[in-house]
Amino acid sequence: MRAEFTFLLLVVSLVVVARAGKGSSGGGLRQNFYRTTHCPQAEQLVRQITWSRARNDPKLGAKLLRVHYHDCFVRGCDASILLETVGTNQSEKDARPNLTLGGFEAIDDIKSQIEKVCPGIVSCADILALSARDAVSFPFKRPMWDVLTGRRDGRVSLISDVSGNLPSPFSDFPTLQTLFEKKGLNINDLVALSGAHTIGVAHCGAFSRRLFNFTGKGDTDPSLDPTYAETLKSQCPNPANPATTVEMDPQSSLSFDTHYFATVNQNKGLFQSDAALLMNPTSAGIVKQLEVPWAFFNQFGKSMVNMGAIEVLVGNAGEIRKSCRHNSASNPGWNNSGGDCNE
Known part of the structure; x- marks a missing residue:
C-alpha cells in the first residue's frame, strides 16, 4: 500500500467528513429515512452487499460514482439512468456519454437482495446514492460522507434529455459553471x-x-x-x-x-x-x-450531499421500482404507490 494512501486512511479516521446534523435535509431528503419504514436495515444491507462486491472489484467505486453523477445531472437523482430502452423509446443509457458506464449488475444484485427482505420499500435512486458512497468508502472501512435518503424512482428516461444536461469532458469553464449553477x-x-x-x-x-x-x-x-x-x-x-x-x-x-x-x-x-x-x-x-x-x-x-439532492422525487412522486431496469409500466401487475415509504 502506498505511503500516501496510508496517510489518507489516518486522515479519514481523524476527520469527520460532511456529517449532516440530525433532521437535516436536502430537497425533502433526510438522514436515516428507512428507520421510519418497514426496512430499518436498508442502509446496512446496501453497505454489506456493496463491500462484498468491492472486495472483488477495486474499480467498483469509480463505476458507481460515475453512474450516480450521470443520473443526478439528467432529470435529477431518480435512477432514470438505470432504466432500459423500451421499444423505440431510447433511454438515457443509450446516449453516447453513457455507453461506457458500468456497475449496473451491482445495483441489480443489491436491489434483488433487498426486495427479498423489504419488498417495495427501498428506491433504486437511494440504492444508487448509497452504494456509490459505500463502494468509494470500502478501502477506508467507514462511510466517507453522509447520504440523505427518501428519494423516489422516476418513471421516465429519454436519450434526448442527456445532451445539454450532462457535464462534458470537452467543456470550458464558463460552460461548466453555467451547467452546475442550473443544477443548484x-x-x-x-x-x-x-x-x-x-x-x-x-x-x-x-x-x-x-x-x-x-x-x-x-x-x-x-x-x-x-x-x-x-x-x-x-x-x-x-x-x-x-x-x-x-x-x-x-x-x-x-x-x-x-x-x-x-x-x-x-x-x-x-x-x-x-x-x-x-x-x-x-x-x-x-x-x-x-x-x-x-x-x-x-x-x-x-x-455529494448537494448533488444528491438535485431535482429529487419525494413523498408520493414517482414510484418504488421492483426492478431498477424497468418502471411499473414495464412490470405488469406491479403497482406500488410507496405507502410504506411515507411516514
Whole structure:
C-alpha cells in the first residue's frame, strides 16, 4: 500500500467528513429515512452487499460514482439512468456519454437482495446514492460522507434529455459553471466534484482531440504538460482503439485521494474540463486548497450531499421500482404507490 494512501486512511479516521446534523435535509431528503419504514436495515444491507462486491472489484467505486453523477445531472437523482430502452423509446443509457458506464449488475444484485427482505420499500435512486458512497468508502472501512435518503424512482428516461444536461469532458469553464449553477451547485461543488476523477479510467476518445487536433490544425493543447501529452499519445495513438483506456489520475486511479488536484496544478489534468479549472482565478484557488486531504474530503462530502439532492422525487412522486431496469409500466401487475415509504 502506498505511503500516501496510508496517510489518507489516518486522515479519514481523524476527520469527520460532511456529517449532516440530525433532521437535516436536502430537497425533502433526510438522514436515516428507512428507520421510519418497514426496512430499518436498508442502509446496512446496501453497505454489506456493496463491500462484498468491492472486495472483488477495486474499480467498483469509480463505476458507481460515475453512474450516480450521470443520473443526478439528467432529470435529477431518480435512477432514470438505470432504466432500459423500451421499444423505440431510447433511454438515457443509450446516449453516447453513457455507453461506457458500468456497475449496473451491482445495483441489480443489491436491489434483488433487498426486495427479498423489504419488498417495495427501498428506491433504486437511494440504492444508487448509497452504494456509490459505500463502494468509494470500502478501502477506508467507514462511510466517507453522509447520504440523505427518501428519494423516489422516476418513471421516465429519454436519450434526448442527456445532451445539454450532462457535464462534458470537452467543456470550458464558463460552460461548466453555467451547467452546475442550473443544477443548484456552486463553484466549490464544481471543483470538489471534479475530484471524483481521482479514481477510474477514461476512453481515449474523451481526450484524444487535445493530443492530435486541438484547434483543427493537427496540434496539441498547449495547456497540457508536453511530457504528459507524449505519454498519452503513446497510450492512445491516432486513431485510437475505442476500447483503450488510461488512468484519469496517473498512477493513482485506484486511490481516492488528493493526487488529482496536484496533477491538475501540474497541467496534467486529462480532460479539457480538468484543465478548465485553472482558467478561473476562484476555481484555481480552490484546486490548490483541495490538495489538502481534510479540505478535499470535507468539501467533497458536502458537495455529494448537494448533488444528491438535485431535482429529487419525494413523498408520493414517482414510484418504488421492483426492478431498477424497468418502471411499473414495464412490470405488469406491479403497482406500488410507496405507502410504506411515507411516514
